[in-house]
Amino acid sequence: xxxxxxxxxxxxxxxxxxxxxxxxxxxxxxxxxxxxxxxxxxxxxxxxxxxxxxxxxxxxxxxxxxxxxxxxxxxxxxxxxxxxxxxxxxxxxxxxxxxxxxxxxxxxxxxxxxxxxxxxxxxxxxxxxxxxxxxxxxxxxxxxxxxxxxxxxxxxxxxxxxxxxxxxxxxxxxxxxxxxxxxxxxxxxxxxxxxxxxxxxxxxxxxxxxxxxxxxxxxxxxxxxxxxxxxxxxxxxxxxxxxxxxxxxxxxxxxxxxxxxxxxxxxxxxxxxxxxxxxxxxxxxxxxxxxxxxxxxxxxxxxxxxxxxxxxxxxxxxxxxxxxxxxxxxxxxxxxxxxxxxxxxxxxxxxxxxxxxxxxxxxxxxxxxxxxxxxxxxxxxxxxxxxxxxxxxxxxxxxxxxxxxxxxxxxxxxxxxxxxxxxxxxxxxxxxxxxxxxxxxxxxxxxxxxxxxxxxxxxxxxxxxxxxxxxxxxxxxxxxxxxxxxxxxxxxxxxxxxxxxxxxxxxxxxxxxx
Numbered sequence: 117x118x119x120x121x122x123x124x125x126x127x128x129x130x131x132x133x134x135x136x137x138x139x140x141x142x143x144x145x146x147x148x149x150x151x152x153x154x155x156x157x158x159x160x161x162x163x164x165x166x167x168x169x170x171x172x173x174x175x176x177x178x179x180x181x182x183x184x185x186x187x188x189x190x191x192x193x194x195x196x197x198x199x200x201x202x203x204x205x206x207x208x209x210x211x212x213x214x215x216x217x218x219x220x221x222x223x224x225x226x227x228x229x230x231x232x233x234x235x236x237x238x239x240x241x242x243x244x245x246x247x248x249x250x251x252x253x254x255x256x257x258x259x260x261x262x263x264x265x266x267x268x269x270x271x272x273x274x275x276x277x278x279x280x281x282x283x284x285x286x287x288x289x290x291x292x293x294x295x296x297x298x299x300x301x302x303x304x305x306x307x308x309x310x311x312x313x314x315x316x317x318x319x320x321x322x323x324x325x326x327x328x329x330x331x332x333x334x335x336x337x338x339x340x341x342x343x344x345x346x347x348x349x350x351x352x353x354x355x356x357x358x359x360x361x362x363x364x365x366x367x368x369x370x371x372x373x374x375x376x377x378x379x380x381x382x383x384x385x386x387x388x389x390x391x392x393x394x395x396x397x398x399x400x401x402x403x404x405x406x407x408x409x410x411x412x413x414x415x416x417x418x419x420x421x422x423x424x425x426x427x428x429x430x431x432x433x434x435x436x437x438x439x440x441x442x443x444x445x446x447x448x449x450x451x452x453x454x455x456x457x458x459x460x461x462x463x464x465x466x467x468x469x470x471x472x473x474x475x476x477x478x479x480x481x482x483x484x485x486x487x488x489x490x491x492x493x494x495x496x497x498x499x500x501x502x503x504x505x506x507x508x509x510x511x512x513x514x515x516x517x518x519x520x521x522x523x524x525x526x527x528x529x530x531x532x533x534x535x536x537x538x539x540x541x542x543x544x545x546x547x548x549x550x551x552x553x554x555x556x557x558x559x560x561x562x563x564x565x566x567x568x569x570x571x572x573x574x575x576x577x578x579x580x581x582x583x584x585x586x587x588x589x590x591x592x593x594x595x596x597x598x599x600x601x602x603x604x605x606x607x608x609x610x611x612x613x614x615x616x617x618x619x620x621x622x623x624x625x626x627x628x629x630x
Contacts, residue, residue: 145232147294148177149361164359167308171320174361176291178354180260180312181238181269181283183223185245187252226311226354227259227283228363229292230394234267234285237394238353239368240274243281259285262318273397276503277405277472278337279368280390281353282397293355296362298341298386301325309345309367309382311354321346323380329464330383332369336405336472336500339464340383341365347382356384366390406474407500408447409440411620412467415452418625422585422602422611423452424488430454431467434613435620445495448486449621450586450613455483472500487586534599534628535610536568537561539592542580550578551617557590558582558615569627575614582621583613603628 146152154173164170225242229235236259245252257269267285274281301307305325313319323345330342343356347370356365365384396403412431420427430452436443447453453461456470457480474480476499481492500506539559542552546560558580564571581589584598585607602610609627 145289148173148291149293149357149363151360154361164306167320167322170308170357170359170361171310174293174308174355174357175310175318175320176262177229177293178262178310178318179227179229179236180317181225181227181236181242181353182258182260183243184255184258185223185252186255187219187246224312224315224350225352226350226367228310228353228355229290230294231292232288232290234287234290235272235398236269236283236285237366237390238281238283239366240276240279240281242353243271243274243283244276257283259283260317261290273400275393275397275403277403277500278385278389278393280366280385280393280397282394293357293361293363295387295391296358296360296364298364298388301328301341301358301364303328306359307343307345307364308357308359309343309347309351309354309384310357311347311351311367313346313348313350315350319351326381331463331466332383336468337385337389338466339386339389339469340369341386343382343384344380345382346378346380347384348378351382363387404476405472405500406476406478406497407440408442408467408471408495409437409498410442410447410467411435411437412453413622414463416625418609418627419611419623420625422607422609422625423485424605424607425452425485428463430461430485432611432623434622441495441498445482445493447482447484447493447495450486450583450611450623452485453482454485454490455481457481471497476500534603535612535626536565536570536629537575538563539581539595541591550580552580552615553618556580556582556615557588558613559589559592559595568629569609573624573626575612575624575626578616580615581612582615584610586611586613599628 223242223246225238227236227238227242230237243254243257245254257271259267259269267287269283269285272282272284303325307323307325309321311319323343325341326344327342330340331338332340341356341364345356347367351367354367355363356367358364364387367382367384369383370378371381393403411434413434415425415427415430415432417427419432433442433447433449433451433453436447436449453467455461456467457474459465459470461467461470474497476497479494479496481494483490483492538561540562542556542558542560544554547554547556550560561575561577561579561581563577564575581595583589584595585602587598587601589595589598599610607628609625611623611625613621613623615621
């Protein structure tokens with residue numbers, strides 16, 4: 117997934133200059149997409165003959181956004197420093213000695229004006245320092261209107277979680293547009309996108325709503341409108357309009373080709389999610405979101421079958437963060453959360469999304485399934501940490517090979533026959549060899565049958581099986597008993613909780629050998 121914006125050294129190209137006529141009703145300035153103004157120009161329902169009248173009204177409120185960034189990095193030492201050859205490869209005398217080097221960069225994106233006094237909405241990643249580049253800072257933000265007037269913008273606020281930002285330019289009587297009702301959008305509806313792809317200002321593309329509530333990564337605000345309207349690098353932050361001229365989405369991401377161009381799969385933040393965030397940024401209100409403190413994964417077909425549950429209902433808890441809301445409420449790894457405060461957890465409505473939209477401090481019920489038994493627990497929702505803090509919770513994979521150290525021989529033939537693996541007790545020495553935390557309890561895989569389902573799904577020597585269908589297995593005998601119990605219940609597959617190195621535990625559905 118790529119963000120639809122560009123970092124480039126090219127000059128910003130704006131669209132064709134145009135005179136901006138501000139509509140007035142009864143002497144008062146109104147929005148460019150006010151119903152009384154749009155009535156004469158909005159296309160009839162269905163396939164329009166042309167979008168020209170619609171675009172002529174909306175385009176003046178869409179802007180180009182560029183940032184000047186400063187990137188300071190440690191330079192590589194010059195191997196010729198202090199020699200007669202020091203300046204032969206582009207460095208000046210004394211440069212290239214490993215000290216800091218500062219470079220300039222420019223990012224390009226889009227945005228739209230939401231008030232006549234100059235509030236501008238865009239994506240956070242358009243105005244944030246270059247992602248993944250240490251030492252990057254934003255020196256200035258420039259907003260360019262369709263008539264090529266340029267303004268230095270002030271950053272009012274930004275929210276990395278929703279990828280939204282609010283700017284302010286010092287101007288009056290500006291053309292502006294309003295948010296519409298994205299919940300009223302239907303798959304197949306026409307939409308129009310206006311933005312700044314590849315620095316080409318004022319570019320208009322049209323398409324349809326391809327999908328609603330599209331989840332691309334499972335984050336707290338990961339619920340997009342998908343469109344086949346061409347969205348390219350530089351379109352980020354630009355508006356997606358319905359045929360009434362309302363902003364129903366903010367173009368944000370693309371599933372692009374290797375060259376970064378559109379392949380007809382673009383994603384926009386729905387207005388229903390964006391508008392409340394923008395209103396809080398405008399008021400200077402702190403944006404606080406609910407947080408449970410769990411690591412989850414979708415309930416795949418195999419996992420759903422392992423637990424005897426319907427598909428596409430609920431998410432599986434793989435990790436509990438100590439001291440957070442889930443831990444205090446008694447939620448456990450292996451629990452399946454079906455509903456949050458009465459709202460079902462589905463592929464279109466993830467657990468993270470539902471919890472994030474709960475006010476921190478609220479006490480809510482969680483309907484779960486634990487080891488096949490439905491139950492309800494109550495949790496007092498915490499406050500979601502920053503995205504950087506959340507990213508730090510995931511540890512890198514660091515596994516090693518099992519040594520020849522006189523470990524207990526491989527045992528547990530019932531498990532080996534059914535799962536396609538042989539296991540042995542997880543001793544402290546084996547845990548150290550595979551960089552597994554000493555607190556982990558389970559059995560370690562010694563060998564995997566490559567022809568088994570376990571082999572095809574990537575299980576390998578050194579992986580630790582912690583539980584089977586939520587039942588802890590600290591010995592090979594316990595593993596065999598859990599497999600036997602699953603077979604007696606008529607299960608064709610089981611859910612294994614796996615720990616690999618220092619990575620968070622995860623669940624995987626494995627088909628049993630007959």
